[in-house]
Amino acid sequence: MEILIKLSQFLLSLSLLIILHEFGHFIPAKLFKTKVEKFYLFFDVKFSLFKKKIGETVYGIGWLPLGGYVKIAGMIDESMDTEQMQKEPEPWEFRSKPAWQRLIIMLGGVTVNFLLAFVIYIGMAYVYGDAYLKNEDLKDGIYVTNPILEKAGLQTGDKVISVDGKVIERFNDLPEALLLGVGKDVVVDRNGTQEKITLPENLIGQIVDENSKTLISLRVPFVIAMATEEGGNSEVLLSRDIVQSIGGEPVRYFDQAEEILAKYKGEKVEIKVLRNENQETVIASVDDKGKLGVAVGMIGMTDMEKLGYYKLSHEKYGFLASIPVGLNKGKEKVVSYWSQLKLMIKPETGAYKGVGGFKAIYDIFPSYWSWENFWAITALLSIMLGVMNLLPIPALDGGHVMFLLYEIISGRKPSDKFMEKAQMAGFFILIGLLLFANGNDIYKAIFVK
The missing domain is CATH 2.30.42 (Pdz3 Domain)
Structure with missing residues (x-):
């Protein structure tokens, strides 16, 4: 069931991001009267799970969940439809449109990605507010x-x-x-x-x-989840006991207990615990490794607040107040992800080792359903998709934008032959990055324990 919940969140988030990204290209293309031949969720290599033609566009779902695409007539893209490009340009083709219109079409996908993330963060600020520790x-x-x-x-x-x-x-x-x-x-x-x-x-x-x-x-209190029979303390240490002292030495936090217990290896020691809001004193056995033979538990933040450990700060926002809060959150996430990318291209940091593929994205989602977590992760993935697509790599939106900016500034349009070669080079770069990222996932799953 946990796998099903994680997979459902992963596919729902991925599908939402892909569809909205492609709509970002689709809408300005239609506004500028450019023919869109296909609109696909996932890739339809050899066959489709579903397809239906409405007007001039075939809408479909492919079987390979590695992304999605819109096929715009007269554009050199991942379809590498060179046959169409050898014909005379038609007025409804991408290549016939002014450079500024083509630029807007290409920027549409990442624009939607960033807008989606900011809208989600605004909505989360309004619905959930903010809870944090100073x-x-x-x-x-x-x-x-x-x-x-x-x-x-x-x-x-x-x-x-x-x-x-x-x-x-x-x-x-x-x-x-x-x-x-x-x-x-x-x-x-x-x-x-x-x-x-x-x-x-x-x-x-x-x-x-x-x-x-x-x-x-x-730093959290030392909470007993369960004392094992082997440890010999199952009768004296009970579930939800909170250890307050060992051998007369105060224990406010779990991390303090190890050093104290090491003094009593193989001995019995007096332990004071908080049990049902009352203080109890018990005599417990410490094994030769300095352990009590217990599973460590946790208590919620509400209980820790009652016990005087921490105090959560809560912020609630009205609709108007949530707008700058959400915008600021989105800006911070964009800056943060850009910083991560810069670290990844520096070999000396070793950050490239942490690059992951689809399994890494899948693992981000929790094994329980939480709309708050789902929307937070989806917003972050939307920013990641937007930033990655802006990289100046041919075959990505950023590569097309790079060539269009060159055309606008220089007044010279790169030849179709050059664009075909650049697209092919970009395609191989993307395949290499995809293999590296997913190869990292496989390597860590097999060799890193």
């Missing part, structure tokens, strides 16, 4: 869960003040800031003293090599 409210700092960050110099308990000179106002923004802060300075408050830490330039590459899932997290 970074300044983390009185006892962060929990560093990644040994690579520890090696770089970050420690559990550090209060991160800024990354590369930018003050971190929300904890929610901190993991991404650290990930993109490769080779940059992180200023932390450590026991009342400010210290500067420089993250290694190949931080992302190291994280991918180690298959690290998290960088940092909130």
Whole structure:
């Protein structure tokens, strides 16, 4: 069932993005009286799952879910229909239209992608509002869960003040800031003293090599989910007990327990727990590895607020107020993704190792249905699709735009023969990128544990 839920979200999001992107090309093409021969969701190599001709356009669904396309008459595209291009131009063909009209048609897809993302972020601000933790409210700092960050110099308990000179106002923004802060300075408050830490330039590459899932997290209480029979504490430590002290030493956070328990290997120790809002004292056994033999649990943010750990800040927006909030969110995501792309083309960062294909996109979606998560992921993917399509690679929208801008500035139109060769070169570049991205997925699935 979990696989079905993830797959449903993946296909729904992908289909929505493809259809709207292609409509971005389709609508201005029709406005400028340009013939659109095909409009397809997915690729129809050899055959279609569905097709129907309405007017001059064949609408269909292909069987290969690697994208979609509109086939515009008189345009050198992925169909490589060179036979049509050898005929005299017709007034309803793409190549007969003024350069400015062709530019608008080519920019239509990415324009819709960016508009869609901004509209989603505005809608989410209006419907869901905003819930976040102020970074300044983390009185006892962060929990560093990644040994690579520890090696770089970050420690559990550090209060991160800024990354590369930018003050971190929300904890929610901190993991991404650290990930993109490769080779940059992180200023932390450590026991009342400010210290500067420089993250290694190949931080992302190291994280991918180690298959690290998290960088940092909130420091959370030591909650018992279940004590195993083998550990010998199943009668004394109960589900939802919150450990408050071990051997008389206070334990406010889970990360403090390991060092204390190591002192009592193979012994019994007095533990105070919070049980049903009452404090209880129990005697528990510690094994030879310094473990209690328990599964660690979690409590929700509401419970942590009640216990005085954290306080969530909530923002609600009216419709008009949600517009600048959503626009700002969209702008931040565009800047963030562009920063990620710049890191990927720098071999020394190792960020290219993290490039993923369709499985990586599939894995972004949660195994439960949440409209809030679905729309947030779809907005992000829409931005990614828009930015990627703007890259100046022939066969992408950005490649066509590059040649059209050259034509507008120089007054000279590239020959059809040149465009055919450029399109073919771009096609092979895209195939190479596709193989690399999906090959990365396969490599990580087999070799990275």
